[in-house]
Amino acid sequence: MTTFQELIRSLTAFWADQGCVVQQPYDVEVGAGTMHPETFLRVLGPEPYRAAYVQPSRRPADGRYGENPNRLEKHHQLQVILKPPPDDIQMLYLESLRAIGIDLEAHDVKFEEDNWEWPMGGAVGVGWQVMLDGQEITQFTYFQQTGGLELWPISGEITYGLERISMCLNDAENVFDLPWNEVLSYGEVRRREEFEFSRYYFERADIERCYRMLADYEAEAARSIEDGLVLAAYDCCLRCSHLFNVLTARGAVSATERVDIIGRVRVLLGAVASAYVDSRRELGFPLLGETR
């Protein structure tokens, strides 16, 4: 048995040994580890960086009231960002699977094409989904563009789907049966949360108020960019993205509105990305030339 928290500990330790800054989850709701500033902003500009962290990721539309054994409104990703990616990055990744107790010789591992795009973030990447015995356990991406900017150097991103890996490790049919630690199951820790948020996202979220908040955060993001406060502006954009996802789950976003909102936030995120690179340039790109 490998508990959920043990899995997190081993993976984190593995990547800490590879020189990653071990970060903590971001404290704003996000849909994926990619949206953590440690990825979205750090991949911009020329400075090398390595980070690893767990990111609880909210996907309101995937909620199933805690009743589906495979679907969750919130799941956990372990995100690794390697900038620039080392030549043996795939080998390192396979090593990390061995480190969490997967006997690769007794399994079927494949890298299948899966390119990644986050239209709202102006982000484009090329890569694979890593399949273990037919289960997608990791998203592996080489970033090419973020915030509409071409990246140089590029970054390698490894996103582990922790629940899925844990299900493979424990031969579990139901995510809620996973052992969180020696005593409590995943369901005991999280099932109620799945129920409440599913109910909120699908039935109760106040559509008008959410639209209002979305507009407020947009305005606040724009104002913060003018003030040169890039990080504050970025947080506002993340909130817009989450509100957009809530409204989508609520069935309140028509196709036209969808295109409009994505377009507006995309412009803001593009401005944030450019302003971030400028702010690092003003500092003289302090992480350049660091020997590590």
Add this chain to the structure above:
Amino acid sequence: MSREFLLEVGCEEIPARAMGPALDELERRFRALLEEGKLSFDGVETYGTARRLVVRATNLAQAQDTVTTRTLGPPASIAFTDGRPSKALEGFARKSGLGVDQLEVFETERGPYVGFESETGGRPAREILADAVPALIGSLTFPKSMYWNEPGREFARPIRWVVALLGGGVVEMELFGVPAGAATAGHRVLGRPAIPVENFDDYVRKLETNGVIVSQHDRRRKIRRELEAACASLGGRLCPDEGLLEEVVYLNELPSVVAGRFDERFLRLPREVSVTVMREHQKYFAVEGSDGVLLPCFLGVMNTGADPKGWIRKGHERVLEARLRDALFFWDADVRRTLAERVDDLESLTFHRKLGNYREKVRRMGRLAGRVNELTGAGVDADALTAAVAWSKSDLTTDLVGEFADLQGIAGGLYAEREGQPASVWKAIYDQYRPAGLDDRSPETASGAVLALTDRLDTLFGCFSVGLTPRGSADPLALRRDTQGVIKILLDHRLPFSMASAIEFDGRLAGEDSKTFLEFYTDRLRHVLGKRGFAYDEVEAVLATGADDPADVLSRVEAVRAVRESPEMAAIAGAFKRIKNILKQAGAAARTGAVDARDMEPEEAALAERVAALGPRVRELSAAGAYREALGEMAALRPVLESFFEAILVMHADADIRARRLSLLRELSETFLKVADVSEIVVSG
């Protein structure tokens, strides 16, 4: 001396679907490289897996053949004055970049000349390969590429090692910053990295012991064999899927088949849904019993030799079970609302920003479908057609299609069947996206054909009217496929049609847009007929007389093909070319004059008589679609026509006689063009 060249480009996993085309391109272009480099060779073969592109050239010349060229300057007689170089000679030497003392006197047929000889060629193969291979590899085309070691320099995925051996020695070159060497790498999990190799045979052998079967042909055979064996032991037979097979051939370096089962309760799902779940998400093959009913089994292809602990089978079973559970959940949930009830939801589903939403598309289609039904004479029941069109896009709002996009149409058809709709409705909805390509089948029913035609015509007319036209290879909306779909359906069902009438009825395409579309459409028709094995000139001969009705064009092309080899036809093609030229040169002068048969030469009178009879006869035969007979009638003109041209001068000095003869030829030409412009036929021999 000649030797073997081995190139292996070692990569991170290239998308499996891109590998087949990439290896074809590599082979073609590597041959061209050797030919342009004037290096002789016996053969070029390409091999590969997702992680390697391999070229082997056998019996490659060590160097280009050398060629001596002689350049001559002034004749020896004027090259020297008083034994000293003349101005002419000095000028020639300067222009050639040589000293006078480097020039020689050569005896030629025209006497002695001063000049020099130079050798070209002789470049070693090693040098040519080192120069040209990096550029070739760097410009291979992939559907999607990326950069990693230098901004702007793209390849499908990062290159990690390169083997380049000529006669066993490394050819020094660099691909995307990676220097070529003599070491390959084995299977990711089962093989060693950095394996030194000496030549192709050694390479293949060593990779085999390191978990890689290099030849795609060998892997395909292994998979096929194991699929057959697994089916036999399951007591069923394989549901063949060549596209999927091609993908797993490249995805796996050491493919083996793993058989698994799923719970029988999922057999409640329509077969199409289960098969799609297996294929699209999991890349599994389905198995059916001898009665054609799906078995609760699947066959996956794993990238390893065996599954000793059964973990792999178990893992695949668990994943498929979860997928099927989702599908069953969606299937049951979707039927709570009928297709009719979903029509309004289409309003929030954008078809294209410039062309509105799906609700509007369905409305437009409703109007156009009736006209298509008339034009094709398909005779589909009006109520059934109205229903099929109205509900054709409703499945886009179902969860099942949301999850499995490939089921669009099929899902709608299945839901309609479940709602108790007649076959003329549900089968039409089911088949509406067919044919998916020229190799796919057309809709089975007449109503399906009309719906599929209407859907595509609406898309095409709309797109071309707002400037969404394919440019070069960029065709994001797949309008080529749609146009070919229209043509294929009309040909497969042999339905009459008039593209011009359809465009006019739809009303959105006019002027330049209409012209652009018709050219595009004609070009696709040309392509489809070419794919059906018709020669270029046969197709051109018919298209010169119009392309409005594809099925009619097909009948004509078939007729032209059937008669083209007859000696009469060859003669007629020549004669018709002559007639066209005469009429073209005569231009506007070729007006119909008063026809006075009294002073006609006998050859002219004979032709006039035949032409007068031929016109109505060809019209009659054409109307009945008997183009072959019509062409036969024309071919029978040969002796009369030949005598005419032997005896008669068309461009007679007398304006009236000239006009009369031109008018006769014009009438004949018009009759010919009712079937085909036979002057386009290339006459052999």
